[in-house]
Amino acid sequence: MAQDKPNFLWLVCEDQSLFFSIYGDSSAKTPNINALAKDGVVYQNCHTPSPVCAPSRSSLITGMYPTTLGTQHMRAYKKSATANEINPHTKLPYYSAKPKKPVRFFTEDLRANGYYCTNNAKEDYNMICSPLAWDESSKKAHWRNRVEGQAFFSVFNFNITHESKVWQNEINYSKEALENVRLPYSFPEDDGIKSDVLTNYKNIEKLDEQIGIIIDQLKADGLYDNTIIFFFSDHGGPFPHYKRSIYETGLRVPMVAKWVDDTWSGKSYQLISFVDFAPTILDVANIKREFPFEGVSFFKKDQRNYIYAATDRFDGGTDTRRSVQSKGYKLIYNGDTTSPVFRRVQYRQQMKTMRLLDSLKESQQLGTYFTNWFSKNKNRFELYEVSEDYYETNNLMSYPRYERVFKTLQKELFAWMEESDFGNLSESTMLDSMFTSEMTIPKLNVPKLIQNDKGCLIQSNNDYVSVGWRNKNERVWKIYSTNQLIQPKDDFEILLFRPGYEVLLKTFEK
CATH class of the missing domain: 3.40.720.10 (Alkaline Phosphatase, subunit A)
Incomplete structure (x- = not known):
């Protein structure tokens, strides 16, 4: 074929x-x-x-960006989690994010x-x-x-x-x-x-x-x-x-x-x-x-002048950092300046390299690169010429001649941060904005089926949902397109999906 x-x-x-x-x-x-x-x-x-x-x-x-989706915290979702099971790293329930924008x-x-x-x-x-x-x-x-x-x-x-x-x-x-x-x-x-x-x-x-x-x-x-x-x-x-x-x-x-x-x-x-x-x-x-x-x-x-990134929670520690980058320069914004760049991640402690770095830090035998990584404080902003300084060792913020570069990137970064639905919220505040205080997962409306002698039309009765259908003896869902006339063979199922909502599954008799 x-x-x-x-x-x-x-x-x-x-x-x-x-x-x-x-x-x-x-x-x-x-x-x-x-x-x-x-x-x-x-x-x-x-x-x-x-x-x-x-x-x-x-x-x-x-x-979409993780800060738009609400997926920026690692790790937040657990497939096997029971209802309201608590994440030991956060003392909050595990959750599947509910984006504001259509996804x-x-x-x-x-x-x-x-x-x-x-x-x-x-x-x-x-x-x-x-x-x-x-x-x-x-x-x-x-x-x-x-x-x-x-x-x-x-x-x-x-x-x-x-x-x-x-x-x-x-x-x-x-x-x-x-x-x-x-x-x-x-x-x-x-x-x-x-x-x-x-x-x-x-x-x-x-x-x-x-x-x-x-x-x-x-x-x-x-x-x-x-x-x-x-x-x-x-x-x-x-x-x-x-x-x-x-x-x-x-x-x-x-x-x-x-x-x-x-x-x-x-x-x-x-x-x-x-x-x-x-x-x-x-x-x-x-x-x-x-x-x-x-x-x-x-x-x-080539449609992009800037790229953006974010870090938030990794297991039990949170460090809110944001960055914007052009082909030449990169600006990093540090939300917390009173803590080190280094964050202890217990999982990473299994690596010999991490344990050796810890030991060398205690004996003050580290070079500048890792000494700065462990440093107790961070600057509010870091500016690097990444086209020449891949390892970002020379912070240009103290050089007046880079003031225009800084202002341009700062404007771009803050505009991106402002557009973020969830990136400017703490994790607990984000969850309050997504769900009720009981972390109740919202339900979707039941779809409407219109049948005639030529087949069936599905009306989802919801905004921003994906619709699927299948005959009852089938394993794989078919994607339903708006105004599509389907011809099920026998009793069939309809599925509605929207991130953050309870998956809706309904059986119809032909």
Whole structure:
């Protein structure tokens, strides 16, 4: 069967910064990623709006900022939580955010337009996943399960480079192997730290092998040329001063895009945010939708002058920081100036590097980079020329000649912060604005069914909802489009979904 639509494949790794040879670090051998880069574009300025996984992924699936969604606190949602179960980190109930703005998982738009959408297998959006988002979401999800000739959007998530794998995959390395390790900037010369870094490079090599398997399957199916492939990480690297950091080490990620048009290749320095991914996919697929995005398409166009990011709660500690960035400069706003940049995260204490940094801090043997990280105070603003100062070591706020740069970025940042629905509220105040004091999840109105001899029309009776239906013997929900006439075979079910509301499921008799 002939197919005129492009396919889409996302290859998503976890917790990695620019530790790849396509960015000049040849410590890990990555022939498959290198080959993909040769066929595509290597993006130099791709950023997540949040340097930790679940908030970051919420922006990918919706095209909205976590501070708009209410997903900015890590971690807030627990799929298996019982009613009003308390989060031990916050003493607040677990919750799935209720955005003020209309929000729709963009894969629903793909599915409504004939795409087969699969996710293998991590969702983790810090909010309930739309039951209509995927045709398949499991460890067995694959484009090969679709009807032959059907266009697809497939996501494969690779856990091998996750922060936890640094200590889980550690082995005893030879002295010679450790001597040749390339340490990240300003990390202390210590064999324990070198061991962690080397393990991460070994994990990257395993990642490359796994990516090679998927790409080989795509080529074996004759689909490589007609498939747009994105390779990227969900946020920055696994080490202290990387993951959970609003600096470039936490926000800037590796990103390669192989487009169907192979004349578009090389390097790109345009600014890209994760909120741009969803609108880009729909732009390429020529799909229009009624729900808004906060991102813009970067397909063969450069529409962005600034990118924005935020950090809030990580487990039990909160540090409200905001940033805005142009191609040259970055401004950071610190909501709390009386605490260090460093935040103790118990989970991270399992990493040898973190424990060694703690020890070196106590003995005052750290260099300036990490001494500043542990410093008891922060400046209200930090200004860096990130095009020349990737590690953000030279704060330009004390230089009068950068006053105009500061004022311009401050205006942009404060305007973005003002537009945020939830980013300016404490977590408890945010929950009060979303839900009643009892944290009661609001209900949706029951839809209305209009039947005639030609079929059925569904009236949702709700604003900003996604509607799905299926025959009672079917597993997968079909996306319902407004004024669509459906012809169920027998008794059938209708599902309504809106983030933050109770999922409505109703059975109708034909």
